[in-house]
Amino acid sequence: DGTSFCAPIGHRQEEGDYRESWQPQPMSKTALERARIMAAQVTEALGGWGLFGVEFFVRGDAVIFSEVSPRPHDTGMVTLISQDLSQFALHVRAILGLPIPNIVQHGPAASAALLVEGTSTRVQFSGLDEALRAPDTQLRLFGKPAVNGRRRMGVCLARGQTIDAAKAQAVAMRDRIRVEL
Template identity: 45%
Template sequence: NNGNTLYCPPIGHRQERGDYQESWQPMSMEDAHLKTSQEMADKVTKALGGSGMWGVEFFIGKDGVYFSELSPRPHDTGMVTLAGTQNFTEFELHARAILGIPVMNIPLVRNGASAVVLADTENTEFPNIIGLEEAAKFRNTDFKVFGKPTTRQYRRMAVALSYGPESTDELVKKAKEVASKIKVD
């Protein structure tokens, strides 16, 4: 934003096999850890240069903050922003930065969570996505089907979203329940 670095409210996530399974926003963090994370993110993104949404991942351990990875684009764990957790999704923020459209701040609007829908097997034919009607019955939820033309084991095919005043733990459970209704055939 005009050379200034803005920060989304922290997003937490859980991984399996090195891939994100669930994410939630906000991620509760100690103020000192948040400040350190933002300082590290600012240094690395400014050193790399350019405009856009940067997904900067950290691990928080007993001894402090550890840099994990950086994506010079929206990050998969940030799909939780599609649940309306902040004033702009990560995709809107990326487009606005590239187009030079101002963003004054990025406040948390509501709590949210996401859970992935994975393929079980490899298939070179366009998959059928089933269970959408059941998944749509849940209140304060949504899902996004990616429309990928083929599958392989553990390939992310969709994401389930939940939002509301509940705790992020409760919202993760709800997103996982919605995701469990969606099957890739």
């Protein structure tokens, strides 16, 4: 029953593709309250069950609605490391009508997309041992068997003392992974 909110997530796109996301996204109390009110209005008007990723443009206290995704979203992959219930766990609980307790955020965290470009049906990864050596990091490879153009093949996840430290750790992790096509 009702609407639950995670701590806000920020993200960076390049050429229309998600590259990095982080949580929590710093926002003023006024902007956060405005975003929550708008998100509740949008999702209640749409109806249905499950996780809704509601995206806004925020500058200072100004909040402008951008889009809504009625499903887990790529920028929300940071929740795999940033909070006790990931966006995927929240989605399953919501669609099955299971309880959703208070969502606990574990502090600054970030994700960096592992984007591969080329054409191949034989994708090989190396450098994983180096990438996973740092504490408070995780890697999710998506198991996609082929690349034809540009494709997100995984995500690097990291926690840090600050958002900037978490972002730097996720990007460094991604940069240690080598992909052969």
